[in-house]
Amino acid sequence: MHHYDTLVAALEDIRKRGFTVDFKLHYEEIFCHGTQGLYDPSRFEIVEIHRFEGMSSTDDNSILYLIETDDGMKGALVDAYGVYGDALSPEMLDKMRVNYL
Numbered sequence: 001m002h003h004y005d006t007l008v009a010a011l012e013d014i015r016k017r018g019f020t021v022d023f024k025l026h027y028e029e030i031f032c033h034g035t036q037g038l039y040d041p042s043r044f045e046i047v048e049i050h051r052f053e054g055m056s057s058t059d060d061n062s063i064l065y066l067i068e069t070d071d072g073m074k075g076a077l078v079d080a081y082g083v084y085g086d087a088l089s090p091e092m093l094d095k096m097r098v099n100y101l
Contacts (some may be wrong), residue, residue: 007052007078010064014076019066021075034073043070051081 004010029038046052048066065077 001048002050004050004052005052007064010050010052011076011078014064014066019074019076021073023065023067023075023077025077025079028068030077032073032075034075039069044068045070053061 002010002013004013020034023044024031024033026038028041030041030044031038034069044067046065047068050064050066052062055072061081063079063081065079066074067077068074
C-alpha cells in the first residue's frame with residue numbers, strides 16, 4: 001500500500017502508476033470522463049483508499065478512491081468528507097467490490 005502526505009502528491013503518483021481515468025459520482029452511478037459514459041458501480045473495484053485531512057480546515061478533508069473496471073480502465077474518484085462532504089453513501093459502497101490491503 002502506498003502512503004501519501006497530500007492529495008496532490010497522490011494524484012501525481014497514481015497517474016504514473018496508470019490510474020489515468022477521472023471518475024465522478026453521478027447519483028447511483030459513476031461517470032467516466034474518459035468515455036463520457038455512466039457505469040453501474042458493480043463493474044468497478046476499489047483497489048486503494050487514501051484519506052487526507054486538511055491542515056487548516058476540516059472543509060479540506062477528502063478521500064481518494066483508486067478504481068479498476070471490469071474492462072481494464074484504471075482511474076480515480078476524489079470525494080470530500082466531513083461537515084460539507086458528499087461521501088459515498090453506504091448503499092453505493094455496498095454496490096462496489098472493495099478489495100484493498
